[in-house]
Amino acid sequence: MSTTVQKTPAPIYKSEAGAEAIARRYREVLADWPIPAEQLHIPTREGETFVLASGPADAPPLVLLHGSGANSSTWRGDIAAWSRDFRTYSVDLVGEPGGSAPVRPKLNSDAVALWLDDVLAGLGISRTAVVGMSLGGWTALDYAVRRPDRITRLALLCPGGVGKQRYGWILKEILPRLLGRHDIRRSAQTVTGLDAADLGPVLDDIALTFTHFNPRTERLPRVTDAQLAALPMPVLTLVGDRDVMLDSTETARRITTFVPNATVEVLPGVGHAILGHTDTILTFLRTTTTP
Template identity: 60%
Template sequence: MSTIYRSAAGEQELQRRYQEALDHWPVPAEHLRIPTREGETFVLASGPPDAPPVVLLHGSGTNATMWQGDIAAWSRHLRTYTVDVIGEPGLSAPSRPPLASDAYAQWLDDVLDGLKLTTTSVVASSLGGWLALDHATRRPGRVTRLALLCPGGLGRQRVGLLFKSLLLRPLGRWGMRRSVRSATGLTPAQAEPVLEQVALTFRHFIPRTERLPVFSDDALRGLDTPLLVIAGTDDALFDSSDTARRVRKHVPDATVRLLPGVGHAIFGQTDEVLGFLRG
């Protein structure tokens, strides 16, 4: 059993559900396994091989399925590489090196090298947003465009939700569903299509508890790539107003969108992101 799961049976159940989702991926895709210094990394490649590339990095507690609602539109115009982040419930290695190091930038170097990408655009969410921004600040010139949804490492990280989740967990299914709704900001009706899968994941998967390092003002000022940041005003995990303030101050050419009444789960931005990537 991998150390990121609560039991071998739980790991097998999540892997089975994920494989079913991959069998119904909305567009044709190549299944790639890229060797890296942190272990094997699973990548779904879709779209015309000669189209401009974009790498997709999901958030914590999920995998490539996070992008299944966007991939059909994006892969018509771009060569999409949907990466399963290491240490998360996908098909990549369970490795979790320290966030306060250059380990993840080196891992992404290996992934991009394995995909033969000298430069690429990146779209990333939450933890993936932190990984993408960390790589872009450490590797000037390698990321050509950077679109971040509810990214970590910019605004203040809220810790209250973690404690609330721990309190609700002993309440079983009801407590888990309540915790998921608190984290995502979705209403019960909005959340129903995804709630069961998220609740199942966190019954069996051990999430990261390490706080995301915050990027310095100097690191942000040193960004040399067009930047789009989209966040919800009601994000329960990160202070979106703080995120917007810092980006507008230190990356003045960036495009920042704050979505009123939206929590940490951001949907419906397919066209906005595609326009940015093609701009």
């Protein structure tokens, strides 16, 4: 007789103390949030999901999806501007170091879309604009492919699932680690491409997170050319030409070639983290599409 062994999901944190250190820092960020925000806890099939809601209650909805190893603090520099015109919902992805459940729905299935169905239902949203970064960009794109009638406009910042994933940067980090000279802040700078002089506090937060957090390791499923071609909504895509994690050239080419209503910008000298483009994204979100 064969026996099925139930596998317990690996913990997303390296220790309870590390989880508390990340949570403590997040509480500090939320206490210093630049505008008034409601802290919502939405029940879903994947567990509780934490959402920050800001802006006029009767304004059009805008859902924000951050990247891997992050939380809604990603949007600190954007939220005040975007919340003047939109009811913004900053969603903490499940399985990431935020306020949502520490579970990870399978990426190569409809599980993430079903989770987002529950989030939107809990918020009372039938159709919405979405901004997604990196893993959040993949999540937004996956949802747009599966639920095209529910997305009005889609802004993708260094999205996964389009250009090939790159792994060369990992090899460059292995040797220092083996020699006991691993500097996690320097690694964070390598991956994000952020300027330590101007964005040192952001790098400090990233270093704190990845000292204690176990990121996802599976390859992101890629959308097909046909799926891109079937997207009916306007799509803005921003990628950095120095992204070490994703092939930005391929991302730009595929979206430009296949998405019917696409605007693509390749940002010179920019790495994987795309910050400070608040006005560009807001202009796109404000634009009314003529039927």
